Amino acid sequence: MRASHITLVLVTLTCTMAVLLCGFAWLAAVKVDDLYLRRQADFVTQGLEAQINALPREQESVTKWDDAFLYAKQRNHEWLLDNVGRWTSQYFGHDRTYVFDDTNRLMFAVRDGTDTMPPRLGSDNGQEMTALAGEMRAALLESKKPGAEPLGQFARVRTIMIGNRPAIISTRPILPS
Numbered sequence: 001m002r003a004s005h006i007t008l009v010l011v012t013l014t015c016t017m018a019v020l021l022c023g024f025a026w027l028a029a030v031k032v033d034d035l036y037l038r039r040q041a042d043f044v045t046q047g048l049e050a051q052i053n054a055l056p057r058e059q060e061s062v063t064k065w066d067d068a069f070l071y072a073k074q075r076n077h078e079w080l081l082d083n084v085g086r087w088t089s090q091y092f093g094h095d096r097t098y099v100f101d102d103t104n105r106l107m108f109a110v111r112d113g114t115d116t117m118p119p120r121l122g123s124d125n126g127q128e129m130t131a132l133a134g135e136m137r138a139a140l141l142e143s144k145k146p147g148a149e150p151l152g153q154f155a156r157v158r159t160i161m162i163g164n165r166p167a168i169i170s171t172r173p174i175l176p177s
Contacts, residue, residue, distance in 0.1 A: 048159075048166075055170040056155035058092045063172040072099055072174050075107060085110030095167075096122070099174070100133050124162045128169060132156055136171040 062068050062084050071079040080099060088094040089110060098121065099108035109119035121129050136156050143154070157170040 048168075052157055052159065052168055055157060055168055056172055058088070058094070059155070059170060059172045062087065063174045064177050065174075066176045069174050069176045072101075072107075075101075077108065080108045081110070081115050084108070085115065086113065089113040096125070098129060098133075104133055104137050122162075125160065125167070125169065128158065128160045132158060132169055132171050136173065140173060 067079075068084060071083075084099065085097050085108065088097045090113065095112055097108075097110045098106060098119075101107045106119045106121060109116040109121065111122060136154065139154060139156065155170060155172050157168065160167050160169055
C-alpha cells in the first residue's frame, strides 16, 4: 500500500509540474505575441506618419514653381499633364492629382497616371477632396489677416478610406516661387 501511495504522489506531482510548465509556456507565448503586435503597430504608425509628412513636401515640387503657377492660370492642359499629373504619378507614385482653379472648380485631374477628361473627381473621394479644397480656400482667405500662417507653409492633410484602404489626401496652393 505504501508503494501505491508513493506512486500516486509522484504521478500527482508530475501532472502538476506538466500543467505548470504548459501554463508558463502559454503565458510566455501570449506575452511575446503582445510585444510583437505592439511593435508592428508602432512600425505602421511611424510609416504612416512618414508618408503623411512627405506628401506636402512632394507636392511642393510642383506647387512652388513659377511655370506651374503660370500654366495653371492659363489652363494649359498639356503642360499640366506632363509636368504635374504624370510627374507626381511616376516620380512619387501618387494615385490621383487634382488641380482646382481660383473659383474652387476642378480644372485638371489625373487618376492612376491617366488623364481624366473632362476633369472629374472620383465617386470614392469626391466629397472629401471638395471639402479639403474648400478648407484650403478658406485658409487662403484667412492668410490675409495679420499673424496668419505664411502662404508657403500652407498644406492641409487628411487620412480617409477609399474602398477598404486608407488613403492620404493633401492640398497645397500653387504659388509663384
